Amino acid sequence: MPTVKINGQEVVVPDGVNMIEAAAQLGVEIPHYCYHPHLSIAGNCRMCLVDIEAGGRGPDIACNMKARDGLAIRTDTAQVKQMRKSVMEFLLANHPLDCPICDQAGECRLQDYYMDYGQYESRLVDAKVAKPKRQDIGDHIVLDSERCVACSRCVRFGDEVTKTGELRLFNRTDHTEIGIFPGERLKHQYQGVLADICPVGALTNKDFRFAKRVWYLKETESVCNGCATGCNIFVCHENGGVFRYLPRRNDAVNKSWMCDVGRADYAEVNSTRRMARAQVGGKPVTVDAAVQAALNLLRSGDPAQVAVVFGAQATNEANFGLLRIVQDLLPRASIYICEGNNPGASAYHDQLLVSPDKNPNSVGARVIAATKGDVGSRSDLIAGLKGGSIKVLLVLEDDVLGRLKLDSQGARIVYVGAWRNDTAAAAEVVLPAAHSVEQDGSFTNADGRAQRLRRSVLPLGDSLPAWQLLDKLAAAMGRPLGFSMGAVAFKRLAEGVPAFAGLSYQSLGGGGAALPKSALSDSETFPTEAVTTQMRLNASV
């Protein structure tokens, strides 16, 4: 733990951090383009040049300067200001003035740093170097070489993280440009990250090009629901419309990355696959009417012939609501978890981020269901349905019939879910659940980390968070759960399930909290198939 001095102020920093990170601890910003905390040091942008007061010779770049005892730097001298200004002048010398049509405008480091550290009169009277624009280099990415500042972040990402190395630097001097070999295209599933880490508008996401000016967008912290990894994301939305997901840094989960499949999921929020209305017998009704119909159905026959399926696609709160309903109101019902992925789920997975388990909350559902004990498996469920011992099926979110490739076998189904699928089609009663970005809640990822969802936009149509629908159902059955809001539901969960003991939305914070390993020991049962790529989260960079 070395002690360094920044602008005269001492700070103790962890071993091995560089001076950009050390300064950040004191709230001192050292501007930079090429440095990225999860990539190797390139040191080429020269924006982080600082003066060295003691412990070395300066000026030098802060990104390649490991904190060590006795090192003292200054970022507030006239020379540092002049150096930043001159680097800005060099970077912009050949940069096109197409901010008005550039998607990066508003979140562009050239713009931001020009306002903070540039602000000079242009001295350039010569023609700028022209480079290729609008190059189609991958399924998701467009490259504009003129806008590039050659920071090489994208090259390093391909070399160090995905290890596919498609992008390279070509040519020299002010003709230097990022490029891809002739006939090649980006071939990894993390192309969107290239646009994220590009500090300027050189790499833009096809999906987001010309879609929205970024300054209109609000960003809400949430978690991707695409797979069991639970990448931390920002949901970028305006006026109830979701425009994109961006990865949110969480070193314990996704570093600064997310996959393209998850990134594309934002478009599903308002898709026609969503169910906006409650249904009884295939006809739209109010939610309250559907709740009443569900109640009647659950109470219609032998209580022992009711089966309840917990949802790996549903939040911890909803699964806990279901647990409470089972415990308090349907004590004789059998409970199940139906392992597997919904039909139509992406088959892609790797060892970097994308899990073969496409359910965001498999672990949470399992841990919560296990509190009751005696959880039936997928095959038990098939046996129960085919054998006729299950007459009424209460399903939370997961497309059980689709997964089992079965019809209802005569069972009558209450489905609490967001999507049109085989289960919804066969259900007698459908309660429309909100999308994960439309509710407060939490998921527990494959590593047993509980992470918060925050409501970004209002639920579609009549849909409500599943925990709220279950609260209504429980209330109709005479024992309301008292889930007035997500935080309360989670508080009850923390009280009711030992694995979550002591946790709250406050303690989950932005990065989530790991459940005790002991609570997870018997829950790692998702079948992992052969790994399709060799990508790994590279811990050394």
Next chain:
Amino acid sequence: MEPRILTARWNVPDVHNIDTAMRHGAWRALPMALKRAPADVTNEVKNSGLRGRGGAGFPTGMKWTFVPPVEKRGGKPVYLVCNADESEPGTFKDRYLMWKDPHMFVEGCVISAYATGAERVYIYLRGEFAFIQRRVDAAIAQARAKGFIGKNILGSGANIEVYTHLGAGAYICGEETALLSSLEGGRGQPKLKPPFPAVEGAWRCPTIVNNVETMAAVTWILEHGAAEYRKFGTEKSPGTKLFSCSGHIRKPGVYEVALGYPMTSLIENECGGLYPGRTLKAVIPGGSSVPIMTPEEVSKSTMDYESINTVAGSYLGSGGLIVMDDTTDLVDSLTNLLRFYAHESCGQCTPCREGCGWMFKVLQRVKSGEATDLDLATLKDLADNIFGRTICFFGPSAAMPVQSFLKKFPDEFFGRVHRTGQVSYANIGAAAPAAR
């Protein structure tokens, strides 16, 4: 007396063949070195005061001691890399050295490898030196046949292999870390320091990079001893050095003189003086990258690392002496130099990548008379903003000519631009006319 250390065998016919070379004294130093401990060999070189001949003038023996000791290497090998990229404009000594007497330099490589504990020597030649590579390869093969290279050399137990590697002809690959990047098979781009190559160089192993001429000098030092070597040159710059002399002189060529030799004598005697009726206008003493010198500075300077720096703020560099007489258009010369730098910048770090091209564009306008004095101030600023702020020494190498041409010959530039009156001598880094 004209010292003949490096050039002793240059005029011997057929000396590139090992038998001829050995008849004239080649491969005598290696057996002598192998009888001594590696640290002892390093000490001999240290005591000789030999300084790197590639341009920076760093003491060679000291550089060798920067290699971490075996126990701290973690099983990594040490590499010796010989920088035979010689791409500095105005410098052409190494190509003659390798062509005329390849055995002297190959012998030096083997001795240096023995001293530093390297078992592999890579000789990195620029792409244009393919014909020299063939000659060096032949010398290596002959030396291997005689048992000077390979396993258990002369029964000493030392195993040393020597390979040549041809670059693709980029100026930047003469910079030691860019050379290593290129040698590794990557794009020829300089690497960040620290780590320094002696600690973490080629393939992240300890690597010593030495110039061709340095290697040749090592051979002589090991044969004759450090004390003999110190009889030449000055206290701080011992020995002799090859100078590549070009420009407006009657006898351009490579000359070996003892360090500390007066610059005027070199021009007048070895180089045969200027053409009749011409007067000296300027000299670039150490290859195109170093600051230019005025005739007055030339008359006061001697050819060694200290004098040129003290008198003229310039550097001995690689010893590429470019002499310019009064017919030279310095604006044209500088534009030509910047054309080179604007073409050769590796494009890695911002100031050099964008600045060299920009300076060249400004200079083109100055040359064609389309510029104003404001452009000269911009030029000076751009050079200042590149100097000292880049990954490697290329940036300063491009900036120093601009800074020094403007500082020492301001009127040449002011005379070519439209005067707005807003730019003073001080604005381009020069002293006002009266004071000069």
